[in-house]
Amino acid sequence: MIEPPTRSATPQRELEPPERHPEAPAPGTVLPSHYENCVACGPSHPTGLRLVSTAGPEVSISGEFTVTADHQGAPGLAHGGVLALALDETLGGLSWLLRRPMVTGRLETDYIRPVPVGTTLFLTARCLGFAGRRMYAKAVGRLGPEGSVALRASAVFVVVPPEHFVEHGTDMTTEQVHDYEVNP
Ligand SMILES: CCCCCCCC/C=C\CCCCCCCC(=O)SCCNC(=O)CCNC(=O)[C@H](O)C(C)(C)COP(=O)(O)OP(=O)(O)OC[C@H]1O[C@@H](n2cnc3c(N)ncnc32)[C@H](O)[C@@H]1OP(=O)(O)O
Structure with a gap:
């Protein structure tokens, strides 16, 4: 049987180092929600996380949100899927x-x-770096700004053309996607 290609989030070869875009928001800038109804960051979502992100140094970012009763799995504890949402x-x-x-x-x-x-x-x-269209990154979640580590994640994101969101999503036109690219 032919083995499928590895999907591991641990890079299998040396990565191209990440480059912060020259027009990236300065470190310390609070980032706006990318979509008001986003379950993670949207201010209009009734029970979402309302996660607020801030640009960090180099290619890094920080985020915070407060776990509410809407985010429970076991009584009084955050659901693991919700925590994966925050990491994502x-x-x-x-x-x-x-x-x-x-x-x-x-x-x-x-x-x-x-x-x-x-x-x-x-x-x-x-961000750890790129291998072609694949972007490798790591994340950590702490209970308090300097608190104990509750979560760790490794991820592979795949660069897509802006049309991905027009083709697969709803309510988004090519013009809107290109406007977003210029002025997100
Ligand atoms: C315009 C704006 C400018 C920027 C401004 C930014 C503002 C900030 C905005 C917003 C912040 C965002 C905050 C939101 C965060 C939430 C993110 C989500 O939750 S996203 C939803 C969940 N994910 C999906 O729905 C994906 C579903 N999957 C797909 O659509 C496809 O499978 C896709 C695109 C991932 C790949 O499909 P293919 O046909 O394009 O390409 P193939 O050839 O299959 O893969 C390309 C490369 O990626 C690797 N790859 C694909 N899937 C992989 C996987 N699961 N694990 C590892 N590698 C994978 C492949 O091995 C291949 O690598 P090789 O080029 O050969 O080196």
């Missing part, structure tokens, strides 16, 4: 700094500590 959003936000549209290909998550309702989770994500 923070990692995806690296595209603000790279100015390249990307989608999640693979997300590997280690759950290290339970995250109780009421916790403000502090996330950071860092």
